Amino acid sequence: MPVCTDCGGTVIEYDQAAGNGFCVKCGTVVEENTIVNEIAFGEASNGAAIVQGSFVGQGATHARMSGPYGNRGSNESREQTIANAGKKIQNIANVLRLSEVVCLAATRLYTLAVEHKFTKGRKSMNVVAVCLYVACRQKETRNYMLIDFSDLLQVNVFELGHTYLQLVQTLNLRLPLSQLTPFALFNDSTATG
Numbered sequence: 552m553p554v555c556t557d558c559g560g561t562v563i564e565y566d567q568a569a570g571n572g573f574c575v576k577c578g579t580v581v582e583e584n585t586i587v588n589e590i591a592f593g594e595a596s597n598g599a600a601i602v603q604g605s606f607v608g609q610g611a612t613h614a615r616m617s618g619p620y621g622n623r624g625s626n627e628s629r630e631q632t633i634a635n636a637g638k639k640i641q642n643i644a645n646v647l648r649l650s651e652v653v654c655l656a657a658t659r660l661y662t663l664a665v666e667h668k669f670t671k672g673r674k675s676m677n678v679v680a681v682c683l684y685v686a687c688r689q690k691e692t693r694n695y696m697l698i699d700f701s702d703l704l705q706v707n708v709f710e711l712g713h714t715y716l717q718l719v720q721t722l723n724l725r726l727p728l729s730q731l732t733p734f735a736l737f738n739d740s741t742a743t744g
Contacts, residue, residue: 555576643680647703657686681715685724688726
């Protein structure tokens with residue numbers, strides 16, 4: 552049972568239409584934007600019973616609308632695409648022992664790629680791998696190169712490289728340069744002459 556945070560009153564009155572609950576004693580709003588968890592039915596012009604309202608799934612950002620003007624499926628499809636990519640990102644990250652911070656960054660990059668329509672016409676696994684690679688570069692986890700992702704996914708490294716360059720250009724990313732110093736030092740120490 553809700554209690555007023557200002558006066559400690561326990562008599563709360565609810566306005567279902569506004570979705571608010573307020574304290575009768577002092578008038579402080581105790582609950583706002585209450586989501587109704589009940590099913591309401593209406594009647595269509597032909598006499599058929601129809602459900603009123605919309606369904607909001609757990610973790611969803613939009614209500615699922617039905618009917619001819621509800622833009623049915625586009626938001627759900629986008630959310631499903633991002634959820635599937637998140638699972639793929641998590642699977643690859645587990646194999647490469649990447650941190651949760653890198654996974655979240657890669658998922659955000661994939662979401663941006665979807666919003667910029669970058670994923671259309673491209674293999675989702677390639678975009679996932681490139682997002683993970685960019686997240687590694689951004690988070691200073693430079694233990695992995697693009698060829699590591701290429702080997703893991705059995706994909707041509709040049710194909711991944713092409714996707715990587717296009718993603719960086721599309722999202723206008725500024726990435727730190729890769730460290731070539733260890734390779735230069737290795738070359739100097741192994742040179743004969």
